Amino acid sequence: MGLALPRQILMSGTAYDIAHRAQGELGEKLARVRWRTHGRYRFKGVPDLVPVFEVGEEGYAPLRAPAWSGKAYREMPVWRRPVAIIGEALALVVLLAVPAWYLFKPAPAIAFANRDWVVVGDLRNLTGHKVFDDSLETAFRIGLEQSRYVNVMPELQVRDALKRMERDPSATAVDRAIGSEVALREGARAVVLPTVAEVGGRVRLTAEIVDPNTQTSVYSDSVEGVGEAAVLPAMDDLLKKMRGRLGESIASIGETSAPLAEVTTRNFDALKAYSLGLQAVAGGRGGEALTLFNQAISLDPQFAQAYLGLANVYYSTSQKAKAHEAVTNAVRDLNHLSVRERLIAQGYAALFGTPDAMREKWSMLTRLYPDDLVGTQNLAMVLWQYDNDLEQAAQYFQKVTASQHPRRGYAWLYLGDIQVARGDFTAAAKSYATARQVGSPQNYLDPVNLPIAQRDASGATAALAKEDTHHYPFFDVEAQLRKAAIEVGRGHLASARAAADAAVALADHAKLESSRQRARLAGLAIAFAQGDAKAGESLKAFVADELRRMKNAPATYDFSSYVHLGVASMLALRHGDPALAERALAALTPAAEASGYDSLRQLTRIAACEARSSADAAGAVACLEALPVEKAYYQKRVAMLHAYRAAGRDEQALATARWLTEHRGLATADFVGEFASQVPNLLASDAALVDVAELELKAGHADTARNALAEFKSAWNSAEGDLPLSRKAARLEASLVQ
Incomplete structure (x- = not known):
């Protein structure tokens, strides 16, 4: 009650x-x-x-x-009694308030935006397992580079920045302080510091995101795994967290993320060899890089990125068949490549197709990864090397040179070549100097081209001495070919021929067939300029060899024989053997026309037009004049000079001869066939000076004829031996005295 x-x-x-x-x-x-x-x-x-x-x-x-x-x-449980309920309510408030405070408090976040850059510091390995030193750092980079939201500053760029900071890249650890300084110098928004440690028998991976302005840690995440087999999957989880921290959407992360164990390798020794191979490439040590990439592949035959490393070295040193084999292995299973590397691999594969296919693949990479300028650079290469479109190629190279891309040194180098070809020597000097400043390895020893074009033999010799070939056979051959070009420019034809012969021997020993034939072609052009009676027979043997090589070109992906046969046909025409030229052209023309390469078609058409000179000089002139002037190689004007003279059109011949003397830069830097026509071009340039003198004298202009001869004598003031061109100049000079 x-x-x-x-x-x-x-x-x-x-x-x-x-x-x-x-x-x-x-x-x-x-x-x-x-x-x-x-x-x-x-x-x-x-x-x-x-x-x-x-x-x-x-x-x-x-x-x-x-x-x-x-x-x-x-009667009720303790937690339902009034006093307990009050305590529970207070606890609930605390539980809700603390996360809310952390969620809505002003976080020390970085204003990171789409396509901003990060510097990845050196991985701190606290496990004592040396195999993790380079391998995990490379895996971390590869994983983060899959993102289309985050741009990872390449290791080459970091090394270059350290050099500008007057620090030894090989001895300087990129830690919190150094990484922040590099980031501030290079315009990166954040520094990521990865660490691997062993805690309680488990491998713990940690990554900190550091604000370079304050050097404070903004975010830090850790993941753990048991044993080596769990390290890469754990790193996948860590990378997803990092990308999310930086603001990348979950959809984007899911779309561009592939397991590291699949897109790299599960073998840490293979991954370490690959990492060291990349460092060797960065240092210009091609032979060492090949050894390391092959070691990585021997440890994991499915290591697709190691195959791409091989392909890069082989292709850049004209070993096209080996490069194609490496690319084929790389794309055999695209699941072993990240989305980005897959596009790069397909771009490499297109290098063995036509320029149209190359442009398509590299353009796709550029659209999807606009800050990865590999696509832009390779588009420029296609325009320069295969289309001879110097203006458009220069514009693309300039996009790369204006960036912080680690391979921009190559862009500066190639831009210098284009500027030499266009006669802008001041700009070329700056480009070559900048290329060396930002750390580009040599490629065809390009900076030597500038003093050659300027007739500065001593400067060219000094520039050549500065080019370290690292005793790599391809570059040793290039050094001898540049020496031959230098000696040709001052009439030292015996020395030039000796250099060309040395290049042949080096290439033969290293089994670099394309380089060997290119050196033989240079030697033949010099032999004809010397008046060597045996040069004609040597040319026949050369043409026979190149016709055999041409049959195998589609299988070896080496079309250098097409270029060599085109130039050899012109040499045959100009030195009294039209039958040899016709035999070469009969086999070359259908192959070149079907190749898909404008560069190969252009040389073949020039030679075919010039071949008409002996029977129909006027027809040869009309044929050559009908060929496009824009993007034309230097040898087109050389052929026109011979055709004009054969047709008796002295006025046009004189204008063409003057053009040849005034465009020595193009004679030097015509890339066709990896500068295969450089020595023949330079000889034609010097011969054009004597042609100018002869045609001016014929027109009654003694003073201008005398000036042209003076310029020739100044260039060949120490010519070696009794040379046909020197004798011709002497006869013209005697006529002027009379």
Whole structure:
């Protein structure tokens, strides 16, 4: 009674049982009766718990549990008692407030945006396992580079920045302080510091995102795995967290992420060899890089990126068949490459197709990864090397030189070649100097081209001495060919021929067939300029060899024989053997026309037009004049000079001869066939000076003829031996005296 509320009937368990059984006696009132159980209560002075029930009419009785009082209270778990509920409420407030504070507090975040750059610091290896030193750092980079949102500053660029900071890249650890300084210098938004440690028998991977302005850690995440097999999957998880921290969407992460164990290798020794191979490439040590990439492949034959490393070295040193084999292995299973590397691999594969296919693949890479300028650079290469479109190629190279791309040194180098070809020597000097400043390895020893074009033999010799070939056979051959070009420019033809012969021997020993034939072609051009009676027979043997090589070109992906045969045909025409030229052209023309390469078609058409000179000089002139002037190689004008002279069109011949003397830069830097025509071009340039003198004298212009001869004598003032061109100049000079 003391517990009940007003109008409330409460019963004990016994009363409830009796009343509930008798409810049928209520008759029609039963429909309004409700029974309730309110639980067990503890009453003052009663040792046992008492169950409390209620019966009442709906709408009249309270039908709810009575309130606690000093005489009785309901028994319930501790956590449901009033004091406990108050504590629980307070705890709930704390639990909600603390995460909310962390969620909405002003975080020390970096204003990172799409396509911003990060510097990846050196991985701290606290495990004591040396195999993790280079391999995990490379894997971390590869994983982060899969992102189209985050741009990773390449290791080459970091090394270059350290050099500008006057620090030794090989001895300087890129830690929090150094990495922040590099980031500030290079315009990167963040520094990422990876660490690997062994904790309680588990491998723990940690990555910190550091604000380079304050050197404070903005975010830090860790993942763990058991054993080596779990390291790369754990790193996948860590990288996804890092990319999310920097603001990349989950959809983007999912779209561009592939497991590191698949896109690299599960073998850490292979990954380390690959990492060291990349460092060797960066240092211009091609032979060492090949050894390391091959070692990586021997440890994991499915290591696609190691095959791409091989392809890069082989292709850049004209070993096209080996490069193609490496690319084929790389693209055999594209699941072993990340999305980005897959596009690069397909671009490399296109190098063995046509320029149209090359442009398509590199353009796709540029669209999807606009800050990865590999695509832009390779587009420029196609335009320069295969289309001879110097203006357009220069524009693309300039996009790379204006960036912080680590391979921009190559872009500066090639831009210098184009500027030499266009006669802009001041700009070329700056480009070559910048190329060396930002750290580009040599490629065809390009900076030597500038002093050659300027007739600066001593400067060219000094520039050649600065080019370290690292005793790599391809570059040793190039050094001898540049020496031959230097000596040709001052009439030292015996020395030039000796250099060409040395290049042949070096290439032969290293089994560099394309380089060997290119050196032979240079030697033949020099032999004809010397008046060597055996040069004609040597040319026949050369043409026969190149015709055999041409048959295998589609299988070896080496089309250098096409270029060599085109130039050889012109030499044959100009030195009294049109039959040899016709034999070469009969086989060359259909192959070149079907090749898809404008560069190969152009040389073949020039030679075919010039071949008409002996029987139909006017037809030869018309044929050559009909060829496009834009993007034309230097040898087109040489052929036109011979055709004009054969047709008796002295005025046009004189204008063409002057053009040849005034465009020595193009003579030097015509890339066709890896500068295969450089020595023949330079000889033609010097011969054009004597042609100018002869044609001016014939026109009655003695003074201008005398000036042209003076320029020639100044260039060949120490010519070696009794040379045909020197004798011709001497006869013209004698005519002027008379």
